[in-house]
Amino acid sequence: MNRRKSLKTLAALGAGAALPAQTPGKPIQLHCDLEVDPAQEKTMLANFQKTFRPTISKQPGFVEVRLLKFRKAMMGDPPAKSFYRLIISFETEEQRVTWVATDDHQRAWPTIEKTLKGAKLVAWLYDTV
Secondary structure: OOHHHHHHHHHHOOOOOOOOOOOOOOOEEEEEEEEEOHHHHHHHHHHHHHHHHHHHOOOOOEEEEEEEEOOOOOOOOOOOOOOEEEEEEEOOHHHHHHHHOOHHHHHHHHHHHOOEEEEEEEEEEEEOO
């Protein structure tokens, strides 16, 4: 997937008229399971800490970003390929989509994306309740 196509894909995640209305005053969360190239794991973690986190945290409507590493399956099957989950939270979905369209995002996200392989990511949009 080329960079431009990937950025358009991320911008489109969760955007669209078919979405139910967001609960007022409740932030959204985008959960992305990342397929990190094992040889690039240290680079991905450094890029998350040094570039991605500081950049996203300055965006209007930003609530929180977390990067989780899978430990073990307590019930059910473990993830097949994705051992990291990126959780991004904004006050509104519109603010998240706006962030994706910024030059800041186009500089920060590729530092993570270049460490991914295969399908790279799977994403789900959640409303907090």
